[in-house]
Amino acid sequence: MRTYLATASLTILAALMPPNVHAQTTHFVDVGPGFAFTPADIVIQVGDTVEWTWQGGFHNVESGTGGIHDELFRSGEPTSVTGTVYAFTFDQAFVNENPVPDNVYNYFCVVHVGLGMTGSVTVITCNGDLDGDDAVGLSDLAILLANYNSTNSGYFDGDLDTDGDVDLSDLAILLSVYGTTCG
Ligand SMILES: [Ca+2]
Ligand SMILES: [Ca+2]
Numbered sequence: 001m002r003t004y005l006a007t008a009s010l011t012i013l014a015a016l017m018p019p020n021v022h023a024q025t026t027h028f029v030d031v032g033p034g035f036a037f038t039p040a041d042i043v044i045q046v047g048d049t050v051e052w053t054w055q056g057g058f059h060n061v062e063s064g065t066g067g068i069h070d071e072l073f074r075s076g077e078p079t080s081v082t083g084t085v086y087a088f089t090f091d092q093a094f095v096n097e098n099p100v101p102d103n104v105y106n107y108f109c110v111v112h113v114g115l116g117m118t119g120s121v122t123v124i125t126c127n128g129d130l131d132g133d134d135a136v137g138l139s140d141l142a143i144l145l146a147n148y149n150s151t152n153s154g155y156f157d158g159d160l161d162t163d164g165d166v167d168l169s170d171l172a173i174l175l176s177v178y179g180t181t182c183g
């Protein structure tokens, strides 16, 4: 009975929580001029767009790991035309149709993958939800506080602004979405 009441209470609570929504933004990644994507590893919110811009060298962008294309996204054949732009939007439909572990979408330059020219896009589908229950609440706050003042942290440790550490700015973000639900 107690379990039933707790479950029912949570269900009612979830229905009352506002949805977890955010403004869509564009993230910029440089392709070259050396054998690198800069920044190589980015964290974005679902619905955001990543825009790669060629800064020099002969490169492309294609999803996959170890030089094996997984056919999720690809800029086309390698090009050396500086100023070339390739944009891809990681929306909910894309994530649903192409699930990958921890929502980490890896990519590489087919010419220079052997030189370590790789990158990744981590897509957050529920901002502030650190334990993956599609709601932002006390358990997520507890995770953030447990890692408070830590460095070299990841998003799911509570580094919500992905600047490498867990501090007041991350707490502010979590509180701004506290009580929201996703999915
Ligand atoms: Ca949660
Ligand atoms: Ca941070």
Ligand SMILES: [Cu+2]
Pocket: 035, 057, 058, 059, 060, 109, 110, 111, 112, 113, 117
């Ligand atoms: Cu390259």
